[in-house]
Amino acid sequence: MTPLEKSEQDLDQAIRELKGEIAERPSGGMNERSDAASSSPGSLMNIPLKVQVAIGAVEMTVGELSNLGPGQTVALNKLVGDPVDIIVNGTRIGTGFLVAIPGNTPSFGIKIHSLND
Secondary structure (H helix, E strand, C coil), rough: HHHHHHHHHHHHHHHHHHHHCCCCCCCCCHHHHHHHHHHHCCCCHHHHCCEEEEECCCCHHHHHCCCCCCCCCCCCCCCCCCCEEEEECCCEEEEEEEECCCCCCCEEEEEEEECCC
């Protein structure tokens, strides 16, 4: 038997085993499976993601960057009131608007404007 034939045979066996496992699972609607997945600790719904909000950017030289100091202001490429980018794990997924969250320690939040499909 050649290595290619052995690989094909192993793949066929793995497919048969997977089909058997799927057939043995209790039948249920998609919602049941989704609910179970979202509540189990190892599910996709529990994977942590890095969510960032980019309010703007600026391009500068190394010299300009090295001349920055405390108290200086850097103008960004967005205007006050422009939508900001929502970035998840390095990928832009939509836009939103900055909002103030009132409280003992006021903070920023984001009001979702649009999400990429």
